[in-house]
Amino acid sequence: MVLEKAYAKINLTLEVLNKDERNYHIVNTIMVPINIYDEIELEKYHEILIVDNNIKDNIMYKAASLFFSTYNINGGVKIKYKKNIPLEAGLAGGSSDAAAVLRGLRKLYKPEISDSELEHLCSFLGSDVAFFIKTKIAKCSHYGEIVNPLNININKIKLLLIKPSFGLSTKKVYENYEYEFKDRHNNEENIINALENNDIELLNNNIFNDLNKASLLLSSELRYLYTRLSINNKVHISGSGPTMFILNPSNEDINNIKDILPEDTYIKLTTLL
Numbered sequence: 001m002v003l004e005k006a007y008a009k010i011n012l013t014l015e016v017l018n019k020d021e022r023n024y025h026i027v028n029t030i031m032v033p034i035n036i037y038d039e040i041e042l043e044k045y046h047e048i049l050i051v052d053n054n055i056k057d058n059i060m061y062k063a064a065s066l067f068f069s070t071y072n073i074n075g076g077v078k079i080k081y082k083k084n085i086p087l088e089a090g091l092a093g094g095s096s097d098a099a100a101v102l103r104g105l106r107k108l109y110k111p112e113i114s115d116s117e118l119e120h121l122c123s124f125l126g127s128d129v130a131f132f133i134k135t136k137i138a139k140c141s142h143y144g145e146i147v148n149p150l151n152i153n154i155n156k157i158k159l160l161l162i163k164p165s166f167g168l169s170t171k172k173v174y175e176n177y178e179y180e181f182k183d184r185h186n187n188e189e190n191i192i193n194a195l196e197n198n199d200i201e202l203l204n205n206n207i208f209n210d211l212n213k214a215s216l217l218l219s220s221e222l223r224y225l226y227t228r229l230s231i232n233n234k235v236h237i238s239g240s241g242p243t244m245f246i247l248n249p250s251n252e253d254i255n256n257i258k259d260i261l262p263e264d265t266y267i268k269l270t271t272l273l
Contacts, residue, residue, distance in 0.1 A: 001042070001043040001066075001109055002041070002104040003040070003041055004038065005037040006034040006035065006040055006085070006100035006101070007034065007135050008037065008093055010031070010032060011239050012203075013184065014208070015028040015182075016109075018179050020049075025177070027127075028139070028188075029140050030138070030150070030191060031137070032137040033132075033137070033153065033272075033273040034271065034272055035271045038081055038084050038085050038096065038097055039081040039082040039084070040060075040100040041106060043077065043078050044076070044108055045075075045077050047076040047204035048064045048076050049079065059080055059125060062125060063097075063098040063105075063121075063193055064076075065110075067105045075263070079101065087098075088242075089163050090238040091133055091239070092132070092166070094122075095127075095129045095132060096135075098132075099122060099132030099133050100132070118133045121139065127143040127144035128145075131147050133212060135145070137195075138150055142150075152264070155198045156271040157203075157247060157271060157272045158247070158273065159272065160267065161266070161269075163243045163268075164242050165262065165265060165266075167240065168222070174214070174241040176217055177210070177214040179210075181211075187206045190202055191200040191266070203247065204234045204247055209238070209239075211235065211239070212237050216237075222241060224228075225244070225260075233246050233257070245250060249269075254273075
């Protein structure tokens, strides 16, 4: 039996460029894992079985099927999981689960497979999946599947995650996005410098997400919460949303934030990894 932790991520930068010939947006993003994770348990089995959710379009099922077919393995896996990452949150929980399945199957069946080989498989599963093979801060490009790890030792910077009870469709957010031709190079350099020097103010002032406007226009509920929270806090949105995050909040900040939010809002204090 193998146990894998499937960590969530946030985007410290998300630059969204024009569409390519395949009608997909090209992106540049710095992603960093955070200390919230789904728990994945795998053991050898005679078929692919995801306990309590054996749906064949489940991304964990797809990941397992791809692994066995790619390496011509006559075997299977039983997968048990505990879901701790909120769904439809912009935190890439599904992508991380898929990568955790690939990592676990490598341990169970073919330990000699390299990270690069697994990352290649990830490209058939989704744009964020490859990031979670190493699960380390990285700059990701193209559709997000080209992963270049950054050699930075990050202090355990606190962040408060705020996930409203509703979700947002990534597809619809991208459909509402309009490229504004902004130069983001200085922001990226400043963020790397801020992380290396634990400069929270510099980090806060340079985090950006080109999808913010599209996400806020798509949801009046998100727009209302974001506006209320922004009165006294520097608020960021991860990915296509709707999860927001605030860096290094004080206990007083957290209590004031809780007073603003509906009771069914997911709130979690965690850290960057």
